[in-house]
Amino acid sequence: MSSASEIxxxxxxxxxxxxxxxxxxxxxxxxxxxxxxxxxxxxxxxxSNILGLIQILEKGKPNQDHLQELKGLKERADHLDQLVKEVNQILR
Structure with a gap:
């Protein structure tokens, strides 16, 4: 076999x-x-389930301490939800 054919x-x-x-x-x-x-x-x-539960709890009559905790929980859940949406956009 020649060199050219081997190559x-x-x-x-x-x-x-x-x-x-x-x-x-x-x-x-x-x-x-x-x-x-x-x-x-x-x-x-x-x-979405967490945010739905927060909305249900907010409609009740929680005391002021609970309202602050719910607000913080909602902000964190919203932030995480937004991050997941961004990941989904990147993956598309």
Missing amino acids: QSTKNNLEDIILRKTVELQKKNKQLSDYAYNNAHILRTAF
Whole structure:
């Protein structure tokens, strides 16, 4: 086998390997993205439930201390909910 044909054979082999690895990485990236998106969706559901409970508690007649605690809890839940929304946007 001549040197030129060996080089061409090696080149073809490398191109095949690179193509297979690229397809494999694309598949893994898609799976990771889907996994992250699903987890973010699950988190949003939990935050929505927390925010709903806060709204129910706010409609009751809590004392002043409870109102401050609810306000702080709501602010933290809103902040976390916003972070999850941003993660979802990045993953799309």
